[in-house]
Amino acid sequence: MEDGVDHLAFERSKAQFDVDEMKIVWAGSRQEFELSDRISRLVASDPAFRKDDRITLDRKELFKNTLRKAAYAWKRITELRLNEQEAYKLRSFVDQPAFTDLHWGMFVPAIQGQGTEEQQQKWLPLAYKMQIIGCYAQTELGHGSNVQGLETTATFDPKTDEFIIHSPTLTSSKWWPGGLGKISTHGVVYARLIIDGQDHGVHGFIVQLRSLDDHYPLPGITIGDIGMKFGNGAYNTMDNGLLRFDHVRIPRNQMLMRVSQVTREGKFVHSDVPRQLVYGTMVNVRQKIVSDASVALSRAVCIATRYSAVRRQFGSHNGGLETQVIDYKTQQARLFPLLASAYAFRFAGEWLKWLYRDVTERLQANDFSTLPEAHACTAGLKSLTTTATADAIEECRKLCGGHGYLCSSGLPELFAVYVPACTYEGDNTVLLLQVARHLMKTISQLGSGRKPVGTTAYMGRLDQLTQYHSDVKKAEDWLKPNVVLEAFEARAARMSVACAQNLSKFANPEEGFQELLADLAEAAVAHCQLIVVSKFIEKLQQDIPGKGVRQQLEVLCSIYALSLLHKHLGDFLSTGCINPKQGSLASEQLRYLYSQVRPNAIALVDAFNYTDHYLGSILGRYDGNVYPKLYEEAWKDPLNDSVVPDGFKEYVQPMLKQQLRNARL
Numbered sequence: 001m002e003d004g005v006d007h008l009a010f011e012r013s014k015a016q017f018d019v020d021e022m023k024i025v026w027a028g029s030r031q032e033f034e035l036s037d038r039i040s041r042l043v044a045s046d047p048a049f050r051k052d053d054r055i056t057l058d059r060k061e062l063f064k065n066t067l068r069k070a071a072y073a074w075k076r077i078t079e080l081r082l083n084e085q086e087a088y089k090l091r092s093f094v095d096q097p098a099f100t101d102l103h104w105g106m107f108v109p110a111i112q113g114q115g116t117e118e119q120q121q122k123w124l125p126l127a128y129k130m131q132i133i134g135c136y137a138q139t140e141l142g143h144g145s146n147v148q149g150l151e152t153t154a155t156f157d158p159k160t161d162e163f164i165i166h167s168p169t170l171t172s173s174k175w176w177p178g179g180l181g182k183i184s185t186h187g188v189v190y191a192r193l194i195i196d197g198q199d200h201g202v203h204g205f206i207v208q209l210r211s212l213d214d215h216y217p218l219p220g221i222t223i224g225d226i227g228m229k230f231g232n233g234a235y236n237t238m239d240n241g242l243l244r245f246d247h248v249r250i251p252r253n254q255m256l257m258r259v260s261q262v263t264r265e266g267k268f269v270h271s272d273v274p275r276q277l278v279y280g281t282m283v284n285v286r287q288k289i290v291s292d293a294s295v296a297l298s299r300a301v302c303i304a305t306r307y308s309a310v311r312r313q314f315g316s317h318n319g320g321l322e323t324q325v326i327d328y329k330t331q332q333a334r335l336f337p338l339l340a341s342a343y344a345f346r347f348a349g350e351w352l353k354w355l356y357r358d359v360t361e362r363l364q365a366n367d368f369s370t371l372p373e374a375h376a377c378t379a380g381l382k383s384l385t386t387t388a389t390a391d392a393i394e395e396c397r398k399l400c401g402g403h404g405y406l407c408s409s410g411l412p413e414l415f416a417v418y419v420p421a422c423t424y425e426g427d428n429t430v431l432l433l434q435v436a437r438h439l440m441k442t443i444s445q446l447g448s449g450r451k452p453v454g455t456t457a458y459m460g461r462l463d464q465l466t467q468y469h470s471d472v473k474k475a476e477d478w479l480k481p482n483v484v485l486e487a488f489e490a491r492a493a494r495m496s497v498a499c500a501q502n503l504s505k506f507a508n509p510e511e512g513f514q515e516l517l518a519d520l521a522e523a524a525v526a527h528c529q530l531i532v533v534s535k536f537i538e539k540l541q542q543d544i545p546g547k548g549v550r551q552q553l554e555v556l557c558s559i560y561a562l563s564l565l566h567k568h569l570g571d572f573l574s575t576g577c578i579n580p581k582q583g584s585l586a587s588e589q590l591r592y593l594y595s596q597v598r599p600n601a602i603a604l605v606d607a608f609n610y611t612d613h614y615l616g617s618i619l620g621r622y623d624g625n626v627y628p629k630l631y632e633e634a635w636k637d638p639l640n641d642s643v644v645p646d647g648f649k650e651y652v653q654p655m656l657k658q659q660l661r662n663a664r665l
């Protein structure tokens, strides 16, 4: 603490659990905690990583500043000999989107997942040492979600043993890839493979884009930045780019050939590695996105919770202190479900990490049985958690009243940087519809005796779930994990079954699917919410040491589930899983749970263990010393550099003089 005074000390003293133990639970393990703690402090204490000047820089300065930080981060990573996990942490705590995110997060995994052994040996050492910098160039001006609609072509020329990469139309221009605009030297470019006039669909190709000597685009290549994006500062540190090819030639061995190959003779062959292998990479990328959702959400919640304890409005009696806004029941009903969601998404992310390891092991043993389910599940959880997080950051801004709208609250930038997560790596609605397709397929296969696996296993009990009526009689019944779980299972199952029944009324199933899209997306949401609730409950079945830690998590789990039940009461009632009386008992229980969280709220956000540097918010400062710091910060704004602003004499003064003259008339 800067001046040694902890304005939130009283709040911290009220905690009924061991915060240090909760920090371990949040981090996933003691080792993870120690790693995050060490690296976050390292970044926070290094002035080269300061970020409070970000919002006042123009785009060019901002971008240059990003390059400086990325280069410095790389220098520190090599000097300190950080391993892969430590390096990833360091980049995350620097907290500034940069070309390196795509290099490490998409380019390298694409080669690892889709490249042959030989290709990996050639390209990965260069990428690992950053002797080349790569991007992931899939999306085009005309198509994103519909990957099969991409128009860039890669035509095989048997005479020279090369592919000719070409952008035949304006809409085939690559558009969006991060890092492409100004920095990447190479890209994994997705293009339609054409051999002898025949189209073999979309494949990935490693293409050198810029000279390694002078950084100019290579002949036939046009590249630029796509321009300013949402929010000041924010994601504008990233050079999302546009790219066009004019008959650019690359050697044949630069097509990523793990799954399919083109031979010297120009024959297209599938290897014995199944095509679903690429799903494995997607499971990995999306699992990281779910973890990132819990991080972004917890940052927003930490800011809103601490500030809600500092902020006072109304309710003063006889000149005493006013009420802390966190004590208003409306504030609690808006804030505490978000706090519970942060923990829920954390555990869902942890479980997905396990799922990825499981899928990878199975793939190595040639077992592909769980892959479609794992793929649908990660797609759904990516969609659910990123949508909820984006909405929650905005809600946290509102929970902070007027000051939440100040950039120094950290919330506008967090929101602007975070929201595209709802769009990239699969538009969230498109992903929900993929989940819905999987659910419809699962139901249609039940008759043939195929047993649903993993997160769809509950579908195997459809007979029981379609007959289910909750037996809740009093508010406390809603605290029983089985009672909650069955209600969520029955609601999800019935919404899916209703869709399947409606689909069967259509002669053409695809026509029916298109007609029912909105219902299908809702059924998918119900299924995904069930997954998150069930993973939270499973977490509570593990050994959780530390005084009072389990009790706090039980309260948060109940809040997560019951606040969803409250929000989607229409679903639960219309599917007949619960009756109106049981719905009001859930709300009653929820009110009681909020009062249980209240004394622990500050400690529960302290358990995230965020440094003030990482939070980047005056409202969320650890010491709660908000007002003097807000006042100080205001004076740092460049507008306050001069007493009379530029332009005043030119534009406003003549106006004032004019009025003066008129007044005299």
Ligand SMILES: Cc1cc2nc3c(=O)[nH]c(=O)nc-3n(C[C@H](O)[C@H](O)[C@H](O)COP(=O)(O)OP(=O)(O)OC[C@H]3O[C@@H](n4cnc5c(N)ncnc54)[C@H](O)[C@@H]3O)c2cc1C
Residues within 6 Å of the ligand: 102, 136, 137, 138, 139, 142, 143, 144, 145, 146, 175, 176, 177, 178, 235, 240, 420, 423, 424, 425, 426, 427, 428, 429, 430, 433, 517
């Ligand atoms: C910040 C940012 C970074 C990005 N980085 C990269 C990158 O590094 N590399 C890269 O290749 N791409 C990148 N992208 C592109 C991104 O992957 C695509 O924008 C994304 O996949 C969505 O596709 P789209 O833009 O075509 O949206 P569209 O599909 O055009 O979506 C428009 C609307 O149509 C709806 N819709 C579309 N299809 C259907 C359907 N079948 N049924 C119902 N509704 C539908 C969607 O829900 C949405 O509401 C990035 C995008 C952003 C915003």
